[in-house]
Amino acid sequence: MESPPILELERLTKVYPGGLKALDDVSLSIRPGEIFALLGPNGAGKTTLIGAVCGLVRPSSGRMVAFGHDLATDWRKARARIGLVPQELSTDMFEPVIRAVSYSRGLFGLAPDPARIEEILRSLSLWDKRDERIMALSGGMKRRVLIAKALAHEPDLLFLDEPTAGVDVELRKGMWAIIDQMRARGVTIILTTHYIEEAELMADRVGIINRGKLLMVDEKEAMMARLGRTEAHIALASPLAALPQALSRFPVELEEGGTSLCYRGGDGTGKGKAEVAELTKALVAEGIDFTGIETRESSLEDIFVSLLGDGEVAA
Numbered sequence: 060m061e062s063p064p065i066l067e068l069e070r071l072t073k074v075y076p077g078g079l080k081a082l083d084d085v086s087l088s089i090r091p092g093e094i095f096a097l098l099g100p101n102g103a104g105k106t107t108l109i110g111a112v113c114g115l116v117r118p119s120s121g122r123m124v125a126f127g128h129d130l131a132t133d134w135r136k137a138r139a140r141i142g143l144v145p146q147e148l149s150t151d152m153f154e155p156v157i158r159a160v161s162y163s164r165g166l167f168g169l170a171p172d173p174a175r176i177e178e179i180l181r182s183l184s185l186w187d188k189r190d191e192r193i194m195a196l197s198g199g200m201k202r203r204v205l206i207a208k209a210l211a212h213e214p215d216l217l218f219l220d221e222p223t224a225g226v227d228v229e230l231r232k233g234m235w236a237i238i239d240q241m242r243a244r245g246v247t248i249i250l251t252t253h254y255i256e257e258a259e260l261m262a263d264r265v266g267i268i269n270r271g272k273l274l275m276v277d278e279k280e281a282m283m284a285r286l287g288r289t290e291a292h293i294a295l296a297s298p299l300a301a302l303p304q305a306l307s308r309f310p311v312e313l314e315e316g317g318t319s320l321c322y323r324g325g326d327g328t329g330k331g332k333a334e335v336a337e338l339t340k341a342l343v344a345e346g347i348d349f350t351g352i353e354t355r356e357s358s359l360e361d362i363f364v365s366l367l368g369d370g371e372v373a374a
């Protein structure tokens with residue numbers, strides 16, 4: 060049997076004063092241990108959703124249940140198990156790293172545990188910086204401090220609000236490794252991102268949000284198979300003047316002056332690769348020689364762009 064969800068949102072709506080609907084009837088169940096990526100352009104409502112669960116934004120309507128506790132009436136027990144890594148550090152700038160991180164643990168009523176704090180700081184390569192004031196750290200190190208603070212109270216559910224926005228490639232990879240470590244510890248993670256690559260790499264499931272509406276939620280692989288397509292370019296040894304009859308059952312076209320056979324198919328079936336294999340057999344049977352095949356599965360990015368329409372996607 061499937062374990063009960065860790066977090067359940069039912070028809071969550073948030074209308075800001077002024078009338079902007081930042082969340083529009085959002086329902087979502089988060090499973091224990093998963094990494095869920097909430098993908099959406101600027102202003103989609105991602106931060107508002109996190110804020111609602113973390114008690115920073117008051118929903119206009121709807122219900123939120125975390126760890127079996129209704130957050131409207133019984134938030135204290137649930138919130139102690141929820142961590143948040145916000146986009147930016149707002150306090151503690153004058154504090155030394157180790158004090159800020161230890162303080163976060165205390166905020167949640169946990170007994171001091173210097174060994175655990177040391178472990179967290181070491182795992183984030185912050186141990187050598189432990190006595191430095193946060194304001195003196197680089198942007199990337201400040202982000203690590205945010206993560207250390209969130210980990211210090213050992214949350215079971217962790218929100219990461221755009222963990223790698225504006226950080227360099229190196230640090231982004233470091234963040235991904237840290238997220239992997241947290242997953243291995245059994246922490247359930249909800250991350251928001253503009254970076255499709257990040258969702259593609261990290262997430263088990265992906266939710267696509269735009270203008271406050273959750274447009275789609277699915278297993279990442281299933282989403283890619285269901286909405287994806289395969290494209291294959293087969294380089295021919297000698298150019299063809301026309302498409303042979305035997306290939307007419309395949310979705311193929313001749314391109315580049317007859318030197319390249321292009322397959323575009325498998326839409327929504329996930330069977331494109333198998334069909335490309337069939338196509339190569341048909342080429343061999345027809346005595347058509349080829350020198351190379353390049354295939355490409357459409358990515359989450361293609362899906363995202365086609366769902367949202369051009370011009371609305373933040374890179």
Ligand SMILES: Nc1ncnc2c1ncn2[C@@H]1O[C@H](COP(=O)(O)OP(=O)(O)OP(=O)(O)O)[C@@H](O)[C@H]1O
Pocket residue numbers: 075076077079080081099100101102103104105106107108
């Ligand atoms: N306190 C507020 N008062 C009024 N409108 C707000 C408030 N906070 C956010 N909004 C609006 O609600 C919408 C959703 O914002 P939100 O920050 O949740 O989006 P986001 O998906 O997190 O965007 P980003 O990727 O830019 O962080 C935006 O149009 C934003 O301008």
